[in-house]
Amino acid sequence: MEQLARKYEGRVEFLFIYSQEAHGPRITNKAQRRRVAQEMRDSTSLQRRTLLDGFGADNVFSRFFFFQQNNPLVVLDIDGRTACTMVWTDPPAVDRLLSKLLANGGKWDPALQATEPQGPRGEAGAVDGSSSGNP
Numbered sequence: 001m002e003q004l005a006r007k008y009e010g011r012v013e014f015l016f017i018y019s020q021e022a023h024g025p026r027i028t029n030k031a032q033r034r035r036v037a038q039e040m041r042d043s044t045s046l047q048r049r050t051l052l053d054g055f056g057a058d059n060v061f062s063r064f065f066f067f068q069q070n071n072p073l074v075v076l077d078i079d080g081r082t083a084c085t086m087v088w089t090d091p092p093a094v095d096r097l098l099s100k101l102l103a104n105g106g107k108w109d110p111a112l113q114a115t116e117p118q119g120p121r122g123e124a125g126a127v128d129g130s131s132s133g134n135p
Helices: 002-007 030-043 060-064 091-103 110-115
Strands: 015-018 049-052 073-076 082-086
Touching (some): 002 091, 030 049, 082 091, 091 110
Parallel strands (some): 015 049
Antiparallel strands (some): 073 082
């Protein structure tokens, strides 16, 4: 994803939302989450702006996904509408989608999905402009 962030720099904003921990002890407060997120940034080549997700039902993760995933992705169009959700990030599919979105002025159009494959395990809605319930 860092390569895509560089490729689309200035045209697409990439964020990393640090949410539920996939491994290790369960984080129970913002201070712990901030510390672990900083350790992750320090130990990787992550250059994207990092935001900390909330806890409980009022968080980004819960809004888009109904079960724990280790590497999900959400793409919003220029109007803030959901253009894509993936339960597992697939950089080549994201690259194709971003190219199509930019060619369409940054606006989601369901026709853009017609040529995209389903998710890595065939999940319906892996590339779907309406899967989150966003307007």
